[in-house]
Amino acid sequence: MKKPIYLNNCLTSKPAPEVIEAMLPYWQEKFYFPENFMSQGTQIESDIEKYKQVVADSINAKPDEIHFTTGGTSANNLAIKGYLMANSHKGNHIICSRVDYPDLLTNAAFFEKSGFEVTYLDADEEGFIDLKQLQQAIKPETIMFMTTWANHTTGTLQPIEQISKILQKADHKIAFHVDAGQAYGKVPINVEEMKIDLLSVSAHKIHGPVGIGAMYVRQGIKLAPTKHGINRIDEYETGGINIGLIAGFAKAVELNFSNFNENNAKLRQLSDYLLKKIEATIPYTLLNGPRGDKRAPHNVNISFRYIEGEAIMMMLDAAGIIVATGSACFSKGLSPNYILMAIGRNHEESHGSMKFTLSRYNTKEEIDYTVEKLAEIVSELRKRSPLYKEEK
Amino acid sequence: MKYSQKVLDHFMHPHNIGKLELPDAKATEGSPACGDQVSMYLKVNEDSKVIEDIKFQSYGCASNIATASIITDMAKGKTLDEAKKLTWKQAADELDGLPPAKMHCSVLAVDTLRKAIKDYEIKHNLASEDEFKKTTIVEELKHIIYPKVGEDIVSLKMVKYVGFENGVATVDIEIPKFDQYRQNVADEIREHLEKYDAIKKVEINM
Structure with a gap:
């Protein structure tokens, strides 16, 4: 038996050999950035489109709704900060729970200090959030609910469909953000059917490389830019993105979902x-x-x-x-x-x-x-x- | 952050582990709530006052077990008066150092040893229970390690005020609002002070 035996895959997971292989060309002969009309640049552009399609298919989204980020935490930050900054005129109340991932809780604490009101739902002894509390917490000022689909400690899977129904019943729009860092690749995700507005995933939890993730943003959802700069590959994750990592991510998704x-x-x-x-x-x-x-x-x-x-x-x-x-x-x-x-x-x-x-x-x-x-x-x-x- | 090889050796193969049947003295310090607890048992020569045998049990992490192992090694064969003078810094040095966040394990091991010695002295009329005074609180606070640097909160001048009135102990501590050890320091202060019968309530102002 080969040592070490690795049983800490929720922290990070070993990149698949196929993933490594998929990444290498982008650090060798295909090191270009996407560009219009030129042969190498357009080739890279179409590669990225292809990889976007792979990730989009894995959660039943459209390729335009996928944005590559530098990881799950970046995706969570873009989703939460971007949405709240663009929509604060509609209300200043958000809901999450005490058992959320630190990305969500530290963002909530930040917005609490900036004048937002945050309701932290309780969880039961198995880690499920209190849906009655959620119903009661919704008010006209509520603009966002966020949750961690698969809990990073207890593995508890929150009832996303039930939550979604509760949010749909509200008489105004409440954006639904899901941190799917631990759930992605482990449970079926259908953003269309589940009416999820924003969803973050990370490559290195599913045998992809560290340093790349994706954010799903439903068509029509407005986000403010949180990282200003030049749009090289993505309008939200501005500047350069390591394209080799995108290729590795897509390969990891293919392997996981095949x-x-x-x-x-x-x-x-x-x-x-x-x-x-x-x-x-x-x-x-x-x-x-x-x-x-x-x-x-x-x-x-x-x-x-x-x-x-x-x-x-x-x-x-x-x-x-x-x-x-x-x-x-x-x-x-x-x-x-x-x-x-x-x-x-x-x-x-x-x-x-x-x-x-x-x-x-x-x-x-x-x-x-x-x-x-x-x-x-x-x-x-x-x-x-x-x-x-x-x-x- | 890394443990020294000596810490690992004492953790994997601790010396003096277990319990003594009919010990001459014993003591338990720490609590499960704080994450570590050590019990020590002494066999003392009545004439020479030499610690002839010493054993410990530990509910705690690797450094907790290692520090208890080394301090019992150091105390064995010493007279009670000599053993009393052993310090947590000596124990940590003997282990080729401990990470700052783990220094409190060393303090706990030494405190347990001292308490066991005190237990012997009280049983043999060599000492009496300490009278509780305001300075007892300060002495107790010297046993609380600020995990970021591995020194006690009194030496670091983090303690700004200590008061004691009508059973209420008041401690003012200076610690940054976003310090990751804020809660830990408060919990430690409570644990250290609440064990005194004279203290009915602990008030901490940060």
């Missing part, structure tokens, strides 16, 4: 296998987030009681297994994971939480090895823990 149902069924099977095996082998665990198909197919987040996550992570690392933890000891601000706290977990449960996010490159053999090592590590750390013996 066997979409089969790939994701396999991924879910492997995650379920991991979860069941942990639960069968290791006592005193707690699943964070929902079970079954209400959960992103690549995510298993589980708390191990009486022990701390950074220690588990370091020991797994020594065994050649890469995972993530919600422990305060590992976080930048030394605080427990805010998503887990928002869904009602206590400090200890958050400290002992481990996140395993799988990809199509993981194998059953790797999962078996991971659980075997994990069981040894948990048992060793519990032996060292004063909490374990006290409560036993």
